[in-house]
Amino acid sequence: MNRDNDKGKVLINRSLILGAAQFLFLIVIIFRLYYLQVYQADKYKTLADENRISTRLLVPPRGVIYDRHQEMLATNRQNFQVMIVAEQTPNVQETLDAFKKIMPLSAEEEQKIKKDLKKNRSFVPIKIKDNLTWEEVSKIQLNAPDLPGIIIDEGLSRYYPLGEKTAHVVGYVSSVSENDVKDDPLLEVPGFKIGKAGIEKLYEKKLRGKGGNLKLEVNAYGRVMKEIERIDGIPGEKVDLSLDARLQTKAYDLFGEESGAAILLNVHTGEILAFVSIPAYDPNLLTQGLSSTEWKELNSNEKNPMVNKALAGQYSPGSTFKMVVALAALESGAITPQTRSFCAGKMFLGSHAFHCWKKEGHGYLDVVQALQHSCDIFFYETAQKLGINKISEMARRFGMGEKINIGLENEKPGLLPTTEWKRRRFGEPWQQGESLISGIGQGYILTTPIQLATMTARIANGGYEVVPTFEKFGLENKPEVKKMSLSPLHIELVKQGMFDVINVPGGTAFGSRFDFHGQKMAGKTGTTQVRRITMKERQSGIIRQEDLPWKFRNHALFVGYAPHDNPRYAVAVLVEHGRGGSSVAAPIGSKLLLEALKLDATSQPVE
Amino acid sequence: MYKFYETGFKSQTLSLKEKFQGLSFAYILFIVMLAAIGVTMLYSAANGSWRPWALNQLIRFGLGFAVMIGLAMINVRIFMRYAYVFYFIVLILLIVVEVTGHIGMGAQRWINLGFIKLKPSALMKIALVLALARYFHSSSLQSIESTRGIIIPVLMVLFPAFLVMTQPDLGTALMLLFSAGAIFFAVGVQLWKFGVVLLGAIITMPIAWHFLHDYQQNRVLTFLNPERDPLGAGYHIIQSKIALGSGGVFGKGFLKGTQSHLNFLPEKHTDFIFTMLSEEFGLIGAVAVVIINFLIIAYSFSFALKSSSYFGKLLAIGLATNYFLYVSINMAMVLGLIPVVGIPLPLISYGGTVILSVMAGFGIILSVNINRNINIGKD
Numbered sequence: 004m005n006r007d008n009d010k011g012k013v014l015i016n017r018s019l020i021l022g023a024a025q026f027l028f029l030i031v032i033i034f035r036l037y038y039l040q041v042y043q044a045d046k047y048k049t050l051a052d053e054n055r056i057s058t059r060l061l062v063p064p065r066g067v068i069y070d071r072h073q074e075m076l077a078t079n080r081q082n083f084q085v086m087i088v089a090e091q092t093p094n095v096q097e098t099l100d101a102f103k104k105i106m107p108l109s110a111e112e113e114q115k116i117k118k119d120l121k122k123n124r125s126f127v128p129i130k131i132k133d134n135l136t137w138e139e140v141s142k143i144q145l146n147a148p149d150l151p152g153i154i155i156d157e158g159l160s161r162y163y164p165l166g167e168k169t170a171h172v173v174g175y176v177s178s179v180s181e182n183d184v185k186d187d188p189l190l191e192v193p194g195f196k197i198g199k200a201g202i203e204k205l206y207e208k209k210l211r212g213k214g215g216n217l218k219l220e221v222n223a224y225g226r227v228m229k230e231i232e233r234i235d236g237i238p239g240e241k242v243d244l245s246l247d248a249r250l251q252t253k254a255y256d257l258f259g260e261e262s263g264a265a266i267l268l269n270v271h272t273g274e275i276l277a278f279v280s281i282p283a284y285d286p287n288l289l290t291q292g293l294s295s296t297e298w299k300e301l302n303s304n305e306k307n308p309m310v311n312k313a314l315a316g317q318y319s320p321g322s323t324f325k326m327v328v329a330l331a332a333l334e335s336g337a338i339t340p341q342t343r344s345f346c347a348g349k350m351f352l353g354s355h356a357f358h359c360w361k362k363e364g365h366g367y368l369d370v371v372q373a374l375q376h377s378c379d380i381f382f383y384e385t386a387q388k389l390g391i392n393k394i395s396e397m398a399r400r401f402g403m404g405e406k407i408n409i410g411l412e413n414e415k416p417g418l419l420p421t422t423e424w425k426r427r428r429f430g431e432p433w434q435q436g437e438s439l440i441s442g443i444g445q446g447y448i449l450t451t452p453i454q455l456a457t458m459t460a461r462i463a464n465g466g467y468e469v470v471p472t473f474e475k476f477g478l479e480n481k482p483e484v485k486k487m488s489l490s491p492l493h494i495e496l497v498k499q500g501m502f503d504v505i506n507v508p509g510g511t512a513f514g515s516r517f518d519f520h521g522q523k524m525a526g527k528t529g530t531t532q533v534r535r536i537t538m539k540e541r542q543s544g545i546i547r548q549e550d551l552p553w554k555f556r557n558h559a560l561f562v563g564y565a566p567h568d569n570p571r572y573a574v575a576v577l578v579e580h581g582r583g584g585s586s587v588a589a590p591i592g593s594k595l596l597l598e599a600l601k602l603d604a605t606s607q608p609v610e
Numbered sequence: 611m612y613k614f615y616e617t618g619f620k621s622q623t624l625s626l627k628e629k630f631q632g633l634s635f636a637y638i639l640f641i642v643m644l645a646a647i648g649v650t651m652l653y654s655a656a657n658g659s660w661r662p663w664a665l666n667q668l669i670r671f672g673l674g675f676a677v678m679i680g681l682a683m684i685n686v687r688i689f690m691r692y693a694y695v696f697y698f699i700v701l702i703l704l705i706v707v708e709v710t711g712h713i714g715m716g717a718q719r720w721i722n723l724g725f726i727k728l729k730p731s732a733l734m735k736i737a738l739v740l741a742l743a744r745y746f747h748s749s750s751l752q753s754i755e756s757t758r759g760i761i762i763p764v765l766m767v768l769f770p771a772f773l774v775m776t777q778p779d780l781g782t783a784l785m786l787l788f789s790a791g792a793i794f795f796a797v798g799v800q801l802w803k804f805g806v807v808l809l810g811a812i813i814t815m816p817i818a819w820h821f822l823h824d825y826q827q828n829r830v831l832t833f834l835n836p837e838r839d840p841l842g843a844g845y846h847i848i849q850s851k852i853a854l855g856s857g858g859v860f861g862k863g864f865l866k867g868t869q870s871h872l873n874f875l876p877e878k879h880t881d882f883i884f885t886m887l888s889e890e891f892g893l894i895g896a897v898a899v900v901i902i903n904f905l906i907i908a909y910s911f912s913f914a915l916k917s918s919s920y921f922g923k924l925l926a927i928g929l930a931t932n933y934f935l936y937v938s939i940n941m942a943m944v945l946g947l948i949p950v951v952g953i954p955l956p957l958i959s960y961g962g963t964v965i966l967s968v969m970a971g972f973g974i975i976l977s978v979n980i981n982r983n984i985n986i987g988k989d
Contacts, residue, residue, distance in 0.1 A: 025931070228872065
């Protein structure tokens with residue numbers, strides 16, 4: 004009985020303890036709730052927002068690149084992509100099979116699509132093909148009922164209307180690579196492309212614009228539920244180039260199958276109107292991305308389509324260098340306008356024979372005639388009197404021997420040798436014979452086509468230090484151009500020589516002359532050997548250029564300006580292994596100058 | 611011996627009307643409130659739709675409500691009489707599940723009765739309390755305090771707990787052990803015996819560890835360090851805390867919980883429904899639910915104390931503790947206080963068996979209250 008009472012009491016006591024324990028536990032729960040929902044609420048609110056808000060960058064449209072007449076050189080084109088969304092089709096394989104009947108897919112492509120489908124969630128669109136044509140788009144849309152899950156998406160892709168014709172100026176855009184500086188979050192956007200060469204690279208920042216922000220609410224699987232906020236970016240700025248698309252096209256087309264470079268400048272402002280390096284690559288293909296075999300092919304082509312020969316090609320200037328030698332000689336007094344030399348076809352320095360290109364010789368010539376006939380003996384003798392240092396000094400004043408810094412990549416400085424340079428470079432003294440061959444633009448001297456164009460423009464404008472540029476100048480922002488301290492008479496003599504080259508019978512480019520409403524051009528040809536002619540060959544007869552393999556043929560050069568009376572345009576043409584300056588390079592230069600004059604005539608009222 | 615007390619009452623049995631009047635309407639109101647909150651949350655969990663959960667839950671609650679009232683109308687002596695029978699039937703069902711489960715396709719925890727999938731382990735929670743209440747009602751304090759006297763009830767606990775553990779359902783097995791432990795404590799088993807069991811448990815822990823399934827080991831490890839597997843098992847705890855914390859004091863609003871509706875919160879209609887509630891209704895909503903649950907438990911205890919029979923007292927305390935364990939384990943779990951063990955929040959989480967077993971428990975507690983003045987003999 005007592006024990007039973009005790010049993011009941013124990014139960015009541017213990018139950019009260021149990022109840023109190025349970026009460027305490029619920030208090031703990033409430034404290035925990037308070038801790039999480041009040042004390043740590045801010046932290047968890049941030050985490051919840053990080054979960055649900057996905058911020059995406061909005062890619063701004065890239066700036067358009069125009070020529071001087073608002074012709075588009077680089078623009079953005081609608082790019083149609085066909086995609087598949089797995090969750091919208093009952094059977095992915097069936098849809099793909101049906102699609103293949105409309106547009107064939109390679110096994111490789113199909114495998115990649117399936118891999119992407121597996122990797123991504125079923126609502127993520129997977130790209131099947133891009134850069135669809137209109138016909139392809141309409142074909143797919145026509146068959147839409149048989150293609151569940153297939154959608155067509157529009158994006159913007161870079162397009163170069165002139166393709167390879169402007170490739171070496173405008174450059175191209177391509178996917179961001181590991182080596183690119185990631186200074187902008189836009190670069191992390193999949194599929195984003197940046198300028199990799201040319202103006203696209205030079206003005207990358209300006210063309211790119213500023214990315215916008217899109218805040219989206221996403222669920223745990225990454226599906227977009229709604230748009231929260233959209234801040235539009237700033238579109239890329241346009242770029243106006245000095246180029247004239249018509250002259251650019253003309254220059255490119257004039258080369259035909261030949262390889263080389265041509266530059267056409269405004270002699271007063273330095274504005275580049277045409278700038279080609281041939282052959283070129285198709286920037287539209289590079290923008291889409293090339294396969295590794297296509298890359299290899301481009302880079303192993305013996306005509307180097309990826310190299311910008313106008314800036315990065317260093318060549319002996321050959322006879323186009325003779326104006327600089329003549330000016331150096333006249334300015335230093337080594338020769339006078341009246342100085343005459345006798346050309347017998349060859350001359351000797353010690354026991355070594357130096358040949359004129361004309362075996363039988365030119366007889367007596369003054370400096371103007373020497374330029375007209377491109378007599379080598381005259382310039383050997385002149386260079387001998389002058390010495391290499393004065394030649395190089397004058398060449399430097401005309402823009403050679405260092406980079407012009409036009410802004411495009413891989414520009415080369417060329418080379419102007421001096422006695423000091425040779426001692427440093429080879430530890431040997433300068434040889435007089437080396438001065439002689441420098442007098443005809445051979446030997447150590449190397450120039451780039453853009454430097455030759457600069458030289459020609461500075462001669463044509465009467466000795467003003469214009470600098471080539473892709474910048475377009477208006478009336479209000481004409482560049483300031485310094486005048487070089489040269490005797491106007493000496494420049495006139497050189498120009499006379501260049502005029503005679505074209506317009507006087509016997510001139511080396513007489514065949515390329517034109518008379519457009521009284522406007523004539525002046526110029527100078529050049530032909531440089533890429534192989535040594537041996538004594539034996541000289542005796543047995545020099546092998547005809549046509550019989551040599553392409554890469555052993557001579558380089559052909561031409562520099563010129565027009566109109567002679569009031570120069571506006573200067574041109575430099577290099578045809579790699581083009582055999583002869585007169586026969587191959589001069590006609591190209593002549594036609595390009597004539598085209599420039601003709602276009603001038605159409606854009607300006609005739610007086 | 612007891613005649614003295616019995617003469618104090620007109621009758622040992624009450625009429626149906628008397629019984630009905632004896633129902634605690636406040637108690638029922640709390641239960642209905644929780645169920646209503648549950649249905650509301652299930653409506654939200656389905657992004658504002660009655661399907662697939664809210665409507666089903668409502669029907670099940672209706673069924674459970676009928677079961678509760680039905681059981682409340684039964685004389686507490688009947689529970690006493692059939693306690694062991696019921697216990698053995700459920701035990702046999704557990705064995706059947708165990709056997710068919712092994713023959714069938716892996717782990718199976720229920721018997722399909724067509725209209726409902728019956729979980730014997732849920733029934734066992736009630737059956738064990740009934741059986742232990744009857745056992746301790748009939749034994750003396752002397753026997754309870756002796757070691758021999760508690761061997762039989764210990765076996766009554768361990769056998770079903772072991773069966774449930776091997777299903778495998780660690781959560782339910784632990785609940786059986788805990789609610790049995792609470793009953794042992796309530797009847798007066800000496801504390802040092804609990805100490806011995808605890809010590810034994812600690813010693814055998816490394817051995818038991820090897821018997822745990824990989825996913826169970828992972829749950830424990832993940833609880834100890836949620837960051838070790840932030841996308842796997844730890845994901846649940848991390849996302850649950852983010853949902854809760856981001857709810858703040860006032861919550862994000864009905865149907866506006868971002869963690870829940872954007873699917874960052876897993877199992878939001880079952881085990882993690884309290885998280886969702888806390889996200890949408892904030893600290894205020896969460897504390898309200900805790901308070902209602904506290905009231906249900908407090909009322910149950912007061913019914914127990916008012917009951918004149920030892921059996922009734924123990925029955926109410928056991929069943930109330932059982933309910934408390936559900937609530938506290940679930941809440942502690944979603945709050946990151948204990949490992950994720952897969953215990954739902956009764957009346958609010960979606961799930962038929964839990965509702966039925968909990969409502970049955972409430973029915974029995976109501977019956978204890980209605981029959982509080984009825985004495986029960988020692989056998």
